[in-house]
Amino acid sequence: MMINGQKLAPAAEVAVQLPESKAASDNISGTMSGPLVGASGGGTTAAMRPFGRKAEVMHVLLRLLCIITSVAALSFMVTAQQSSTISIYGFMLPVQSKWSFSHSFEYLVGVSAAVAAHSLLQLLISMSRLLRKSPVIPSRSHAWLIFAGDQVFAYAMISAGAAASGVTNLNRTGIQHTALPNFCKPLQSFCDHVAVSIFFTFTSCFLLAASAVQEVMWLSRSKY
Structure with a gap:
């Protein structure tokens, strides 16, 4: 140089x-x-949180509603009991009905309790993550786990509601070609409690299905 x-x-x-x-x-x-x-x-942050905070709040709200409906289904069923009299061939006979007399009603109580416990656990986990401003669904494995749980409990609630509906319909219509009457006339309060319980059972099933759909959408958008 x-x-x-x-x-x-x-x-x-x-x-x-x-x-x-x-x-x-x-x-x-x-x-x-x-x-x-x-x-x-x-x-990486976008992949771990494919939905915004509003969608995560909606997820938590679905869990809360599912707890309310499943507890309502459980409460109305376990309080379904009544004693009365009924006329058969002109004879007045005492009748008593209680939810524990039917296996279908017992099944509905058990499934409703399990769904309430499942929803409460998921609500606590989701709320803690939401308050820490962390993703409500942290990974694909977690999403698959709660998706499977929601699916299983949704089908269980459908079967419990269907079984209880069959028994309730029999109580309302009686058995044709026999003297077995409509038991819901003298046991109106009992049948009303059962009907409300079945309504909340199917509502819980719908909420579980909505949660499962949201988890499928999360899985379709997430890469991790």
Whole structure:
């Protein structure tokens, strides 16, 4: 390298070139630690939280409603009992009805209690994550787990509601071609409690299905 007609030593030439090389290195390092890393972190957050906070609040609300309906179904069924009299061939006979006399009603009580416990557990987990501003569904494995649970309990509630509906319909219509009457006339309060319990049972099933649909949408959008 020549300056004013004089040749510099190799060490001086290196000293002149060194700042330029350092600046280029700093520029590359700044590019890697700035926009590239920031873009990668944002992409990971978006993948872990494919829905906004409103959708996560809706998920928590569905859990709360499912608890309310399943507890209501359980409460109305276990309070379904009544004593009265009924006329058969002109004879007045005492009759008593209670939810524990039917296996179908007992099945509905058991399933409703299990759904209430499942929904309460999921509500507590979701609420704790929501308050910490963490994703309500943290991973695909967690999404698959609660999706499977919601599906199983939804089908169980359908079967319990259908079984209880069959017994209730028999109580209302009686048995044709026999003297067995409509038991819901003298046992109106009992049948009303059962009917309300069945209504809340199917409502719980609908809410579980809605939660399962939301989890499927989460799985379809999430990459992790």
